[in-house]
Every structure is written in structure tokens, then in C-alpha cells.
Amino acid sequence: MTIVYVLAVLAVLVPLATVPVLAARWASAVDTGRTAERVRVALAGLTAAFGRVGAALVVLLAGAAAVVVVCWPLGEAISRLEPHVDHPVFDYVHARRVGFWEDINLFISPIGDRYPLKWVTAVAAIGFAIAWRRRRWWIPLVAMPLQFVVEQYTQTILAKVVDRGHPPTDLGTYPSGGCGRVLMTFGTILVLAALTWRIPRRVLIGLVTALAVLVTVEGYTRIYAEKHWLTDVFGGWFFGTLLTGVMVLAVLVADGRVRPPRTPVDPAPSSDDRLTTST
Template sequence: MVVLYFVAALAVVVPAVAGPLLAYGPGSRLARSRLVTKPREAVAALVTTLGRPATAAVFVLFWAALTVAVFWPIGLLAHSLEDAVDWPVLLWVTDRRNPAFEDFNWFYTALGDREPLKRVVVVAAVVFAVLWRRRFWIPLLAILAGFPLEQYVQAILAEMVDRGHPPTGLGTYPSGGIARIVMTFGVIALFVALTWRMRRRWHVALGTVVLVLATYEGFSRLYTQKHWLTDIIAGLVFGPALFLGFAVAVCILAGRYPRPESPAEPAAAREPEAVGAR
């Protein structure tokens, strides 16, 4: 039982520490690498040719297809590890659950369910639509679109992998609860950053909070035995991966990617830095 408490603590501490370290370390280097600059040039050319709304839509469809292509074989691998990894972990957790701690985890894990997050999404879309004034349609469209995007991409993967679920729950591959938290609160954090001028450390702090919420959601799904362990691990990668592409598409739509000063960007399409202030 003590070991499970320790794992629960790690589910909070590890992402809280790893988030800033990744953002200021590999994240900074990646942002300056050719791996990022080349796609930026391609997107800038598409924006010039198609305009921002069409480019954002194309990018979302491309990223969703790429995500499915990457996580399909990962799902097959997870399925093959069911007997070796998932069943032993499930039985180990079963023997060490505590009723009081279980009640807390059942309460927390509901955060990743569809119904409460639907309400969060609607409220956030309305709030940011009001804040963005004449450009209200951007947060309204983007925030509302993130929820079904995650749902259908995850459903496609679940159907393609078809690995079933643990006997104690109905969770499928990859964990949708984790991915929904990342997409929902990640998009809200993104619009906070797009609406108000903030230093980079606040951007990192917002991303770290979302990472902590998602990671503990993974632990709660394990503790309440709603998912196999491999579903949870995949969800912790799938959610951020899907969000990354969606965030880029939102920034394209909002005029923040590529940066307005990009030479490939037509002058008429340039937007002020604080796009939510208009």
C-alpha cells in the first residue's frame, strides 16, 4: 500500500519537475533546430497560397492522420504486452488498494470523463469568444473543435487496435481520459497565452499544470482499474502528441504561426502580438 502512495506522489512530483526541465532544455533546442524551421517554411508557403483557415484545417487533418499512423503500431505492441505487463500490474494493484484512497481517486478520475469536460469546453469557448471580441469565432471554433478531434482520433485507434479492456473497467487504448484532459486544459492554457502578454516562465507554468493534471489522471485510472497500464502510458504520450499538432493549427489560424514578421507572410495577413486584445 505504501508503494502505491509513493507512486501517487511521483505522479505529481515527476511532471512538476520534468515540465520546466524539458521546456528550458530540449524544448528550447528543438525550437531552434532545422526540424522545426523547415516545417515553418512549408507552413508559411501554405498560408501564402491557401490562407490561414484552410492551412489550419489541412494541418489538423494531416496531424490527425500522422498520429493514427504512429500510435497504431504502438497499440499493437501494447496489446502484445498484456499478459506480460498489464495483468501482473492489475493484480498487484488489486491487492494493495485502500478504500479511503480509492474514494479520492474515483473522485479525481471523473475529471477525465466526457460529461464534465464538455461543460468546461463550452464555458471556456464562450469566455474566450467574449474576450476576443471581433475575432470571437477563433476561440469559439478552436476550443469546441478540440473535444471531438480527440474523441474521434482516439476512437479510430481503439477500433484499429481492438485490444479490449480490463475486466474491472471499460477503458480502451489509448486512455481517452488522459488525452481529454490534455486537449481540454491544454487548449485553455493556449488561449490564455494567446490572449494576454506573459513571460515565457508563465507559459511553462501553464503547460506544467496541464501535465501534472494529466499524469495524475493516469495514476487514478490505474488505481481505479479502469485501464490497462499500457493504455495509460500510451495516453500520456498520445494526448500531448495530438495536442501539439492542434496547438500549431490554432496558432496558424490566430496569426501567431508562422510569426507575422516571417518574410513569407503577406503583409495583409499580419496580426498584432496580443491577438486577443483586438
């Protein structure tokens, strides 16, 4: 039973120790790297061709499709670990469940359910729309419900194509939707907050760390409450991180907050230009 409690402590301490370090060391490196510059060039081209809203929609749809492409083979691979990893972990936890600890986990775990996050989504959409009333108020009003829908359907597609089954005690499958929903909902709220107010860098890193702790704790409770296999939770963390990154990028594109590339992108030629060139 001690191991169960130790893992609960690690679910809090590991993100507390690692996320601030990763955010401080990698953020600037990622922002100034070649890949980031190539992404900015591509986004500038999309924006020139389709406008900010069109480019943001392309980013969101193409990004969600890319997440499926990446997470599909991952799900097939970890499904093979089920008899060697998931079943032993499930049996170990099942044999050591304790009343008071079970009650705590069953109380925390529904944070990632769709019903409470629907209310969080609605309140955040309205609240940020009011806060943005003097600017593009429609962005949060659209982004918050859209992130909920995109997460739900992307996770459903992965669950269908991988089709790995579920624990005998619940219908949870790959990837963990609870972990993905927590990341998507509060990750989108966090980026909207950062665009609304001037949040100091240290505070922002602290908020990202708090979100990481919430997600790891959610994953732990999903395992202890026997709602998911262990590998479903790891898959949910990976899936949620990728999809949240896509959503954040789409919001930044829609609001015009992506830094332009160092090399200017030539605008798409108009029909008159093409006609002149052909003649």
C-alpha cells in the first residue's frame, strides 16, 4: 500500500520539480530555433492566403489530424503492453484499495469529466468575451467551445481506430479523455488569460506548473479509481499535450500574436497579377 501513496506524492512532486526547469530552459530555445522559424514562415503564408481566421482554422484542423496520425500508432504499440503492464498494475491497485483513499480519488477524478468542464468552458467563454469586449471578443467566445468539441471528437476517433478495450470496472479507453480534457480546457483558459493580462513570466510558469500537477493528479486518480489502464493515462497526457499545443497555436494565429518570420513572405499573387504574367 505504501507504493500507492508514494506514487500519489510523485504525481505532485515530479511536475513541480521538472516543469519550471523545462519551461525556463526550453522556452527560449524553442522560440529561436530553426523549426520555430519554419513554422512562422508557414503561418505567415497561410495568413496571407486565408487571413487570420482562415489560417487559425487550417492550423486547428490540420493539427488535430496530425495528432491522430501520431497517436494512432502509439496507441497500437502500447496496447501490446496491456497483459504485461496494465493488468499487473490494475490487479495491484485493486487489491490495495482503501476506503478513505478511494473516496478522495473518486472526489477528485470527476474534474476531468465532460459535465463539469462544460460549465467551466461556458463560464470562461463568456468571461473572456466580456474582458475582450474592446478587441476581438469573438475569439474566446468561439475558442472555448471549439476546444471542447475538438478534444471530444479527436479522442473519440482515436478510441475507435485503436479499439483496445477497457478495464473490467469502467469504459475508459485509450487515450484518457479526462487527462486530455483537463489539459485542453485549462490550457486554453491559460493562453487566453496570458493574452488578456500582462502576467509576469514567473507567474506564468507557476500557472503552467499548476496545470501540469492537476493533470498528473487526474491521471493518478483515473488509475486508482479503476477508470483507465495505466497506459491509457500516459497516452492521454501525450495526446492532451499535443492537442493543447495545436489549440494554443490556433488562438495565437487568430489573434495575430505570432511573431512574423525573419524572412518576409511574399503575398499570394492576385488574379490580375497572374493574368499579367501569362500575357
